[in-house]
Amino acid sequence: MKKLLFVLLLSLFLVACGNESDSNTDSDEPDQKEQKESQEVTDDTSEESGKEEKAELEEVNAEENEEYGEWETVSFGELRMDGVGYKEELGMYKDVTPIQIGPVELYVVGAFLASVKSEDEDFKSLVLNGKDESRAITATFNVLNTSDEPVSFTENEITVSVQPGVQLIADQFITEGIESDLDPGEEGTITAWFIINDSDKNIDSFSININAPQLMTWEDMADDQIQLDVLSVKEAEELDLF
Structure with missing residues (x-):
């Protein structure tokens, strides 16, 4: 030049x-x-x-598309994949290994760091804290009731932490959860969205915190915490995760 x-x-x-x-x-x-x-x-x-x-x-x-995904049109606006949550031991995105939490088996199917933007004023007010664009973590879980009695397990049992001591709860407006108890042997799916208030924060890992469902017939049911590293889109492709 x-x-x-x-x-x-x-x-x-x-x-x-x-x-x-x-x-x-x-x-x-x-x-x-x-x-x-x-x-x-x-x-x-x-x-x-x-x-x-x-x-x-x-x-x-x-180069940016190797690091991030492309903007895609979704029902509420636009979405871009900024990172891929990954823990090799869980077999995420392929043959998922379940985690036993009390009476349920939890499968972490996938978890992503994303940018979200919308021109809808209601959506910006209710979800994006009044901003035009924000970042979020979205995760999908399959939940299987392995007990002999109905179990209640919803998105309220799951939080996400991007920094110590701060837990994000699932946004109720765009999260798709399990609306009723799971009968013995029944499986349900949760796709939860967690909006990150500090959109400029560099996030190279995050944890998913899970509260065990409470049943009177079960004792000493410990909660669980899953630590995930954040891979770039290019790194995820190199690992052939998709």
Whole structure:
């Protein structure tokens, strides 16, 4: 880019010198031929400069798309994948290994760090804390009741932490949960959304905190915490997670 600008300036300088010489020897009338050549040089250089700028922009966009996903249109606005939550021992995105929490088996199917934006004023007010754009963690769980009696397990049993001592609860407006008790052997699915207030925070890991459902016939049921690393979209693709 700098080289092209230098060539352009040099060309204009040489043309100017040529015009001055002609004016001293012939007349004050400009040399039409040299003006035409100067214009051709300018046009060619501008075109080449435009191509280089376009190539540089495409390269930047390509690098960003390797780090992040592309913006996709969803029901409430637009969504972009910024990172992929991952813990190898859980077999996420492939053959998921369940976690036994009291009377249920919990399968962490997937968890993502995402950017969310919307033009809907109600959505921005109710979900994005009045902002045009915010970040969120969304996670999908399959829950299987392995006991002999009905179990209540909802999104309220799950929180997310992106920093010590701060727990995010599932947003009730866009979370899809289990609306009734699970009968013995019954399975349900929860897709929970957790809005991150500090959108500028660099997040390289987060934890999912799970409260065990309480049954009178079960004792000493411990809660669980799952720590996930955040991979870039490119890293997730290299691991063939999708």
